[in-house]
Amino acid sequence: MIDLSEFKRDTLALHAGRDPDGNHGVVNPPVYHCSTVIFPTVEILLETRRDRASGAYVGFTYGREGTPTTRAFEDAITALEGGYRAVVTSCGLGAIAASLTAFLSAGDHLLIVDSLYGPARAFCEDFLKKFGVEVTYYPPSIGAGIEALFQPNTRVVYIESPGSLTFEMTDVPAITKLCRQRGVTTIMDNTWASPICFQPLKHGVDVSINAATKYISGHSDLMLGIAVCTEAAFIPVKKTASGSGYCGGPDDIYMALRGLRTLPLRMKRHQETATRIALWLQGRPEVARVLYPALPDDPGHAIWKRDYDGASGLFGVVLNACTETQFAAMLDHMSLFRLGYSWGGYESLVVPTYPSDLRSAEKWVAPGPSLRFHAGLEDPDDLILDLERGFARLAQAA
Numbered sequence: 001m002i003d004l005s006e007f008k009r010d011t012l013a014l015h016a017g018r019d020p021d022g023n024h025g026v027v028n029p030p031v032y033h034c035s036t037v038i039f040p041t042v043e044i045l046l047e048t049r050r051d052r053a054s055g056a057y058v059g060f061t062y063g064r065e066g067t068p069t070t071r072a073f074e075d076a077i078t079a080l081e082g083g084y085r086a087v088v089t090s091c092g093l094g095a096i097a098a099s100l101t102a103f104l105s106a107g108d109h110l111l112i113v114d115s116l117y118g119p120a121r122a123f124c125e126d127f128l129k130k131f132g133v134e135v136t137y138y139p140p141s142i143g144a145g146i147e148a149l150f151q152p153n154t155r156v157v158y159i160e161s162p163g164s165l166t167f168e169m170t171d172v173p174a175i176t177k178l179c180r181q182r183g184v185t186t187i188m189d190n191t192w193a194s195p196i197c198f199q200p201l202k203h204g205v206d207v208s209i210n211a212a213t214k215y216i217s218g219h220s221d222l223m224l225g226i227a228v229c230t231e232a233a234f235i236p237v238k239k240t241a242s243g244s245g246y247c248g249g250p251d252d253i254y255m256a257l258r259g260l261r262t263l264p265l266r267m268k269r270h271q272e273t274a275t276r277i278a279l280w281l282q283g284r285p286e287v288a289r290v291l292y293p294a295l296p297d298d299p300g301h302a303i304w305k306r307d308y309d310g311a312s313g314l315f316g317v318v319l320n321a322c323t324e325t326q327f328a329a330m331l332d333h334m335s336l337f338r339l340g341y342s343w344g345g346y347e348s349l350v351v352p353t354y355p356s357d358l359r360s361a362e363k364w365v366a367p368g369p370s371l372r373f374h375a376g377l378e379d380p381d382d383l384i385l386d387l388e389r390g391f392a393r394l395a396q397a398a
């Protein structure tokens with residue numbers, strides 16, 4: 001295998017996680033469909049038992065614990081984000097659940113950002129609290145002020161930046177510095193940026209989560225999660241993921257690895273198109289605010305510029321007050337910005353959002369309805385035309 005350590009990120013995205021010379025010259029790694037792994041002797045079987053018990057997880061023992069296909073994808077994302085090893089899960093939420101439960105026990109305290117992904121908030125409310133974990137939500141802008149919220153039993157700080165729906169930036173290095181001093185584990189959801197635009201472990205985070213469902217796979221056709229870990233964090237996360245049954249399917253992992261090869265190119269185009277549309281939206285009378293840290297007047301822009309290498313195609317918009325009929329007239333008839341959850345695929349999407357329902361540390365106030373747009377890879381002129389026609393329908397419905 002070639003030594004990848006000297007190469008830049010765009011090259012790594014193409015060459016990490018495959019070994020043609022060890023695979024009959026075939027460019028892509030094979031797909032292992034596997035439950036059973038055969039051991040030639042009792043001695044070798046016992047070796048894999050010791051490997052598993054020690055938490056090393058070097059060998060392959062059973063499909064649930066991963067195959068060479070799983071390992072290829074884990075190695076590729078680890079090479080891109082920097083880290084020791086990664087753990088693949090059945091979806092992004094699985095990676096979040098496995099990472100949180102790896103480090104939290106009854107009686108522990110979790111500090112978690114108020115602007116986090118809704119289903120992750122629901123996991124804290126519906127499951128972690130039930131199992132005796134204390135949960136405190138912190139405002140995304142808190143930075144080093146998080147120190148005031150630490151308790152003697154604080155074990156984990158969870159970050160998502162920019163946050164889901166409202167896209168507020170968090171000062172990651174300011175938080176991880178304090179956590180390192182106290183031995184508190186930090187977990188970050190990096191799905192918005194993808195490994196191309198931000199590397200959490202290089203900013204002091206212990207576990208970086210990507211919903212590979214989104215940009216990494218990039219084609220809106222699979223569910224997968226991955227958690228990249230420091231050496232100290234790897235064994236707890238791997239044990240918890242395997243022990244809870246969070247494993248990925250071989251064909252989905254193969255397709256995610258295939259998507260990864262074009263991720264650097266796709267991210268550039270998503271950012272270009274999103275920036276153009278966001279600037280256009282800022283000039284529209286129907287728009288109160290655009291929420292996108294790549295815009296120079298966004299409150300999170302300074303942090304984004306300091307720490308990030310790029311932006312994705314996902315951003316928020318707050319409209320001025322309008323009626324529900326007007327809002328529906330706009331969204332019901334879009335040609336390209338179709339109405340649907342998820343994002344990160346090649347196509348554009350829009351969805352109404354209700355951020356104030358998901359806040360407890362800080363109130364979220366907006367003059368009108370909120371939307372989340374995903375700028376896909378279509379021609380940006382066509383996307384703007386679609387929006388222009390949407391605003392015309394909104395005006396007509398008044």
Ligand SMILES: *Cc1c(COP(=O)(O)O)cnc(C)c1O
Pocket residue numbers: 091092093094117164189191192211212213214223224225342
């Ligand atoms: C979609 C998403 C997830 C969850 O990923 P799934 O694969 O859908 O479970 C986690 N975090 C963020 C920010 C997301 O947008």
